[in-house]
Amino acid sequence: MQRVKNVEYDSDDLYDEEHEEYGDESDNRDSEQNRGSFAELTPVVRAELEEAGVQASDKAIEDALWNSFWDVGKSVVFLKNRNAPKQTPKKQEKAKSKFDQAAERSAKETGELNFPYVRLFPLVWCDVSGDVEERRGTVCAFPAMNWFHDVPWTLPLERQSHLVPALPLYRPRLLGGSSKLAKLAEERRKKAAATVVGGSSTDIDLSSLDRLTKPKDSKENDAPSSVAEPRKYPIRKKREPTPPPKEPTPPPPTEPEEEKPDLRASPTDFARTLSTNPMQGRTATAPTLADLLGTEQSEDPFKGPSPDDTVLKAQQRSKGRSLSKQTEALKLDSQSTQATVRSKGLDVPKLWAEEKAKRKPAAAFVVIGHVDHGKSTLMGRLLLDTGAVTQRDVNKYQKQAAEMNKSSFALAWVMDTGDEERERGVTFDFAQHHFSTPKADFTILDAPGHRDFVPNMIGGASMADMAVLVVDANQLESGMKGQTKEHILLAKAVGLKKVIVAINKLDAANPAWSQDLFEQVQADVRKLLLDSGFAEQDIKFVPCSGLGGANVVNAPKASSPAAWVSKAHFTLLQALERSIPPRSADQEVIRQPLRMQIVDVFRGGVTNPVSIAGRISSGSVQIGDIVTVRPSGEKATIRAIDVLDEAKDYAVAGQICSLHLSDIEAQHLRSGDLVCSLQHPVHGRRNVVLLIDVLEPLLPQPVDVHVGRLHVPATISQLVETVDGKGEQLKRRPRLLKVGQRARIKVSFEGSVPLVVGERVIVRSAGVTAAHGIVE
Numbered sequence: 001m002q003r004v005k006n007v008e009y010d011s012d013d014l015y016d017e018e019h020e021e022y023g024d025e026s027d028n029r030d031s032e033q034n035r036g037s038f039a040e041l042t043p044v045v046r047a048e049l050e051e052a053g054v055q056a057s058d059k060a061i062e063d064a065l066w067n068s069f070w071d072v073g074k075s076v077v078f079l080k081n082r083n084a085p086k087q088t089p090k091k092q093e094k095a096k097s098k099f100d101q102a103a104e105r106s107a108k109e110t111g112e113l114n115f116p117y118v119r120l121f122p123l124v125w126c127d128v129s130g131d132v133e134e135r136r137g138t139v140c141a142f143p144a145m146n147w148f149h150d151v152p153w154t155l156p157l158e159r160q161s162h163l164v165p166a167l168p169l170y171r172p173r174l175l176g177g178s179s180k181l182a183k184l185a186e187e188r189r190k191k192a193a194a195t196v197v198g199g200s201s202t203d204i205d206l207s208s209l210d211r212l213t214k215p216k217d218s219k220e221n222d223a224p225s226s227v228a229e230p231r232k233y234p235i236r237k238k239r240e241p242t243p244p245p246k247e248p249t250p251p252p253p254t255e256p257e258e259e260k261p262d263l264r265a266s267p268t269d270f271a272r273t274l275s276t277n278p279m280q281g282r283t284a285t286a287p288t289l290a291d292l293l294g295t296e297q298s299e300d301p302f303k304g305p306s307p308d309d310t311v312l313k314a315q316q317r318s319k320g321r322s323l324s325k326q327t328e329a330l331k332l333d334s335q336s337t338q339a340t341v342r343s344k345g346l347d348v349p350k351l352w353a354e355e356k357a358k359r360k361p362a363a364a365f366v367v368i369g370h371v372d373h374g375k376s377t378l379m380g381r382l383l384l385d386t387g388a389v390t391q392r393d394v395n396k397y398q399k400q401a402a403e404m405n406k407s408s409f410a411l412a413w414v415m416d417t418g419d420e421e422r423e424r425g426v427t428f429d430f431a432q433h434h435f436s437t438p439k440a441d442f443t444i445l446d447a448p449g450h451r452d453f454v455p456n457m458i459g460g461a462s463m464a465d466m467a468v469l470v471v472d473a474n475q476l477e478s479g480m481k482g483q484t485k486e487h488i489l490l491a492k493a494v495g496l497k498k499v500i501v502a503i504n505k506l507d508a509a510n511p512a513w514s515q516d517l518f519e520q521v522q523a524d525v526r527k528l529l530l531d532s533g534f535a536e537q538d539i540k541f542v543p544c545s546g547l548g549g550a551n552v553v554n555a556p557k558a559s560s561p562a563a564w565v566s567k568a569h570f571t572l573l574q575a576l577e578r579s580i581p582p583r584s585a586d587q588e589v590i591r592q593p594l595r596m597q598i599v600d601v602f603r604g605g606v607t608n609p610v611s612i613a614g615r616i617s618s619g620s621v622q623i624g625d626i627v628t629v630r631p632s633g634e635k636a637t638i639r640a641i642d643v644l645d646e647a648k649d650y651a652v653a654g655q656i657c658s659l660h661l662s663d664i665e666a667q668h669l670r671s672g673d674l675v676c677s678l679q680h681p682v683h684g685r686r687n688v689v690l691l692i693d694v695l696e697p698l699l700p701q702p703v704d705v706h707v708g709r710l711h712v713p714a715t716i717s718q719l720v721e722t723v724d725g726k727g728e729q730l731k732r733r734p735r736l737l738k739v740g741q742r743a744r745i746k747v748s749f750e751g752s753v754p755l756v757v758g759e760r761v762i763v764r765s766a767g768v769t770a771a772h773g774i775v776e
């Protein structure tokens with residue numbers, strides 16, 4: 001057992017008063033000054049003692065004065081009680097010092113005995129209440145004498161009695177019973193207070209002072225003054241004694257009657273009404289019965305329907321209305337607190353057709369390519385040069401990026417808005433941005449290039465009408481091995497037909513804007529695209545530099561090394577405007593039931609707490625429509641619609657829009673869920689058959705199935721058959737599917753997944769795209 005633990009002591013607790021304060025000449029008892037004080041005070045003490053019939057030698061009185069720091073009252077009490085029989089006054093709990101509190105805290109923290117004195121001042125065990133004594137047995141596992149081996153037992157008795165009172169009660173009382181003296185003094189004070197009926201504490205204090213000056217008049221039981229008088233005896237520098245705790249006002253001499261608990265119950269409201277005057281404190285005159293009932297009533301108090309009649313009438317009125325109907329009415333009432341959204345009942349397909357002439361062509365394109373090939377920077381440049389973002393914004397990003405030593409990413413920050421994306425210079429999720437030119441409206445879907453974020457790239461690509469493949473002219477090889485190739489396959493897998501290849505960073509080529517390099521890269525990428533199933537006429541190549549801006553929106557200057565570009569190639573913007581796919585099948589798709597996959601759930605503003613974004617794949621939606629969300633099956637009302645950041649009354653298939661919802665909680669909405677028309681919802685499926693093109697060997701195995709933004713774990717439960725280009729069976733139940741084969745497979749999901757026949761799916765395994773196909 002450790003005798004003293006690590007306790008955080010207050011500086012006060014460790015303060016050595018004796019050494020600090022009595023180290024000067026005042027410590028010398030026989031100094032001239034001290035002798036003078038003895039001469040002055042000894043007669044005063046003697047007079048007090050004589051009055052009490054106590055004899056004491058001069059030496060004893062001087063000792064008492066010396067040890068009580070010239071306190072006459074204490075000296076008298078000490079000398080009077082010196083031979084008195086020992087009493088064991090009941091201990092009072094004293095206020096805890098900082099030291100005690102620290103020790104107690106430490107004990108609590110160390111989880112040890114919650115009684116610090118045991119560890120710090122073991123002597124207290126010998127003299128404290130039974131409570132502590134009981135603990136001793138459990139704690140003290142060694143002889144008690146071990147605690148005392150370093151204690152100076154040889155201190156003179158008279159000194160023992162006086163050093164202790166300045167210490168807290170719990171300290172080891174090695175030096176005598178000074179606390180007993182304090183107790184006696186306190187008892188005397190109480191008695192004195194009891195005799196001074198109605199006397200104030202000031203009176204008592206004054207009488208004590210009087211005793212010092214007029215010792216003859218003082219009474220034996222008067223309490224000695226506890227007020228120190230440093231002015232009068234300034235020789236020994238002594239800290240002001242801690243004033244005794246304030247005594248409560250002395251009780252009257254007569255024994256107070258024992259307070260008995262009031263067992264009476266508090267009056268009821270009714271009793272209070274009866275027993276109190278309702279007009280108490282009011283100035284108005286009390287109302288009469290006529291005032292309360294009205295004059296008509298006062299004539300005939302029973303005139304009019306009785307309360308029973310009223311109830312019967314109400315029941316009569318509600319006759320025929322079923323409980324469910326009434327509940328329904330209540331429901332409507334509760335909903336009326338929300339802003340009601342009324343459908344305008346628009347004939348959306350008709351309106352869409354009518355407004356066709358007024359509309360600019362529009363397209364969404366996904367920006368794909370290997371990580372760091374410059375996708376975000378190129379899009380930042382496109383937005384800057386088309387005026388969708390201001391130079392001021394870019395300057396701000398430039399400044400912020402420079403502070404992070406990433407100034408080359410300033411343009412990329414236009415698209416990469418996430419803190420971590422900016423910090424790491426890598427796009428995590430696809431970002432959306434709109435811009436318009438006089439000829440067309442565009443939505444950019446900037447996909448992440450890193451292989452870890454391929455699922456997010458699939459989500460972005462599945463919303464697009466075409467793709468912009470960004471290739472770093474100086475890093476073709478790494479791209480071909482990496483995501484350049486995979487992204488091309490995925491773009492094809494999600495059904496994109498048109499692709500613009502931006503051969504980027506030609507400013508950094510060696511030599512800059514090397515035409516040879518461009519042509520070499522162009523040839524390699526073209527081959528890859530054709531091999532992946534893209535048609536020659538759907539591919540466009542654009543030499544450019546996103547960072548410098550050459551051939552993005554503006555053609556390079558004739559004087560620049562990039563001058564050759566403008567002779568044979570479009571700018572990126574021109575290529576985009578010329579690649580917008582025609583929406584010939586619009587009308588047919590718009591008339592189909594609504595389907596929209598949620599790609600984002602967000603808070604659209606104060607008035608739109610629940611909003612979703614996505615691309616409508618079929619049908620249309622208008623304000624006031626009630627839709628259902630799958631798989632949750634929850635219904636929602638369309639409060640508002642935004643298309644290309646503009647509020648609209650409706651949105652149709654092919655548009656990327658934000659739908660602001662009411663009557664649904666955000667927790668019922670997730671990315672990948674399907675918003676359907678209420679009349680024709682999509683039902684979830686646990687097992688589906690997929691027709692796939694195999695990119696990696698496949699067995700019956702666990703895979704991830706991606707459908708746009710949705711990706712769910714699944715198992716290939718059966719390899720049904722391999723088929724030819726027309727879907728005719730080649731081999732039934734193959735054991736393995738090889739690269740390049742087309743096959744039907746059965747896939748099982750853990751839960752039910754809302755899938756539509758004909759929907760495009762991508763099968764991935766171990767982070768690699770293994771197949772793509774459609775739901776049959």
Ligand SMILES: Nc1nc2c(ncn2[C@@H]2O[C@H](COP(=O)(O)OP(=O)(O)OP(=O)(O)O)[C@@H](O)[C@H]2O)c(=O)[nH]1
Nearest residue numbers: 371372373374375376377408426427449545546547
């Ligand atoms: N010299 C030169 N550097 C460029 C060009 N375009 C981009 N860069 C630099 O290439 C680095 C990567 O650019 P990003 O735009 O972040 O590349 P990214 O393809 O969007 O990267 P992820 O989105 O993370 O896949 C940055 O340091 C750019 O400054 C260019 O045309 N010329």
